[in-house]
Amino acid sequence: MALLQLERISAQYPGxxxxxxxxxxxxLGPQQLLVALGPSGSGKTSLLNLIAGFVTxxxxxxxxxxxxxxxxxxxxxxVFQDDALLPWQDVLANVGFGLELAGVPRAQREARAREMLAxxxxxxxxxxxxxxxxxxxxxxxxxxxxxAADPRILLMDEPFGALDAFTxxxxxxxxxxxxxxxxxxxxxxxxxxxxxxxxxxxxxxxAPNPGQIVERLQLDFGQRYAAGESARAIKSxxxxxxxxxxxxxxxFSQRSATPRKELA
Amino acid sequence: xxxxxxxxxxxxxxAAAVPVKVRRSLSTRWISVLTLATLLxxxxxxxxxxxxxxxxxxxxxxxxxxxxxLMTQGYMESTLWQHLGASLQRIGLALGAAILTxxxxxxxxxxxxxxxxxxxxxxxxxxxxxxxxxxxLIVIWCGIGELSKVLLIYLAIxxxxxxxxxxxxxxxxxxxxxxxQSLGATRAQLIRHVILPSALxxxxxxxxxxxxxxxxxxxxAELIAATSxxxxxxxxxxxxxxxxxxxxxxxxxxxxxxxxxxSLRALQRKxxxxxxxxx
Numbered sequence: 001m002a003l004l005q006l007e008r009i010s011a012q013y014p015g016x017x018x019x020x021x022x023x024x025x026x027x028l029g030p031q032q033l034l035v036a037l038g039p040s041g042s043g044k045t046s047l048l049n050l051i052a053g054f055v056t057x058x059x060x061x062x063x064x065x066x067x068x069x070x071x072x073x074x075x076x077x078x079v080f081q082d083d084a085l086l087p088w089q090d091v092l093a094n095v096g097f098g099l100e101l102a103g104v105p106r107a108q109r110e111a112r113a114r115e116m117l118a119x120x121x122x123x124x125x126x127x128x129x130x131x132x133x134x135x136x137x138x139x140x141x142x143x144x145x146x147x148a149a150d151p152r153i154l155l156m157d158e159p160f161g162a163l164d165a166f167t168x169x170x171x172x173x174x175x176x177x178x179x180x181x182x183x184x185x186x187x188x189x190x191x192x193x194x195x196x197x198x199x200x201x202x203x204x205x206x207a208p209n210p211g212q213i214v215e216r217l218q219l220d221f222g223q224r225y226a227a228g229e230s231a232r233a234i235k236s237x238x239x240x241x242x243x244x245x246x247x248x249x250x251x252f253s254q255r256s257a258t259p260r261k262e263l264a
Numbered sequence: 265x266x267x268x269x270x271x272x273x274x275x276x277x278x279a280a281a282v283p284v285k286v287r288r289s290l291s292t293r294w295i296s297v298l299t300l301a302t303l304l305x306x307x308x309x310x311x312x313x314x315x316x317x318x319x320x321x322x323x324x325x326x327x328x329x330x331x332x333x334l335m336t337q338g339y340m341e342s343t344l345w346q347h348l349g350a351s352l353q354r355i356g357l358a359l360g361a362a363i364l365t366x367x368x369x370x371x372x373x374x375x376x377x378x379x380x381x382x383x384x385x386x387x388x389x390x391x392x393x394x395x396x397x398x399x400x401l402i403v404i405w406c407g408i409g410e411l412s413k414v415l416l417i418y419l420a421i422x423x424x425x426x427x428x429x430x431x432x433x434x435x436x437x438x439x440x441x442x443x444x445q446s447l448g449a450t451r452a453q454l455i456r457h458v459i460l461p462s463a464l465x466x467x468x469x470x471x472x473x474x475x476x477x478x479x480x481x482x483x484x485a486e487l488i489a490a491t492s493x494x495x496x497x498x499x500x501x502x503x504x505x506x507x508x509x510x511x512x513x514x515x516x517x518x519x520x521x522x523x524x525x526x527s528l529r530a531l532q533r534k535x536x537x538x539x540x541x542x543x
Contacts, residue, residue: 052442071445101447146447149448
């Protein structure tokens with residue numbers, strides 16, 4: 001089973017005085033859905049870019065199953081905020097794109113792509129063009145595309161940030177179902193507090209200047225949803241509300257100069 | 265009362281809405297058609313009334329008659345079809361060569377800093393020079409054969425395609441590049457599967473512009489000791505003051521340019537249907 005480890009990672013953009021991330025240590029293993037939550041400027045996206053291999057850390061080590069991460073690769077699937085699908089291919093070809101790059105024969109990759117489309121509830125959408133899809137459908141195609149290449153871990157960069165509230169809730173539930181069925185470790189970044197609390201098995205709260213982890217929480221609301229409890233029941237559970245308010249106060253305490261003591 | 269009121273208020277609204285829509289969908293095209301018709305009518309009127317001598321402006325009938333004569337008997341030892349064929353062959357050769365060279369060079373310019381440093385000043389240096397200005401140099405270097413004519417048109421087409429390709433490559437969505445990289449794409453696969461299709465709308469626009477410039481360079485190219493071609497036909501007819509052939513030649517050149525532009529637009533719609541769609 002896959003294990004991602006970040007050991008004392010720092011990152012700095014060339015020419016910048018302040019590092020974007022300082023001394024981040026994380027691990028992501030099987031059955032985990034790690035959510036990084038933070039305001040803009042806290043280095044969430046930089047953290048994901050480091051793991052994906054789009055940028056290299058200025059200090060520290062990132063390993064996946066003991067092997068150092070060097071550059072982007074098919075072992076870490078990425079779902080982007082703005083779907084980043086290829087409009088010159090239809091939906092099926094987009095989902096099978098990773099397999100096409102790997103040289104998998106057409107029949108085989110189309111079968112696999114159909115399987116993945118069924119997994120994200122888009123079974124009949126294979127021959128649609130990308131611009132005929134809604135925002136939520138595009139994100140589901142993006143998810144299916146990342147999964148089709150059978151990565152060891154899945155990285156999601158604010159995947160539901162551009163969706164309307166109603167679609168976002170549906171997508172969160174879909175993600176939990178997919179996570180449960182594929183058993184892939186997921187690293188997801190978001191700025192939506194309720195989303196973070198609902199999805200995470202482990203939640204890390206990032207603070208800016210420089211980006212650092214200020215709190216880690218072990219949560220089980222996502223697992224409860226995956227075990228069959230309804231999303232509404234979970235979200236109206238006093239424990240859920242309490243956790244959400246706690247995280248909310250932590251986020252606000254970072255912003256204001258005087259942190260509220262009773263919640264700290 | 266209200267049940268009576270409703271249809272009364274609904275009817276004028278519906279009646280008003282329909283004609284407005286119809287008038288709008290036709291208007292632009294009808295304005296264009298009317299403009300052309302007015303122009304033709306004015307041409308016919310001034311020549312029929314003999315306000316202008318045929319030497320300066322021959323009548324539409326005379327030009328049409330000349331067209332028939334040129335198609336069957338020819339002018340300067342070639343029929344209109346042979347002149348047209350010669351011109352189309354030249355521009356076709358030049359376009360083919362330009363596409364084969366300008367697209368790879370454009371990709372290199374957009375993708376690679378060193379290639380940009382080499383080709384960018386060269387293209388920007390020769391592009392603004394009018395083809396007639398460097399025509400003598402081409403004749404001195406390459407002679408008066410077919411090569412010089414094709415080369416002149418080629419140079420005119422090359423720059424717009426290379427520049428458009430480079431722009432297209434530079435503006436590829438970085439998220440798409442990253443998406444392909446995270447799916448395991450190599451450098452060559454990135455170019456083949458992401459960069460080239462992303463730049464295709466720009467490349468086709470470059471071809472459209474290039475073809476327009478190339479076609480307008482045709483007359484200049486056919487000044488070089490040509491014995492056939494539309495440009496040559498107009499040029500030699502002008503020397504003998506055969507105005508109807510000159511007018512006919514201009515009309516044919518314009519018609520071909522129009523047809524090329526329309527077919528390229530159709531090709532663009534067919535090849536890049538996603539262009540102009542929001543993502």
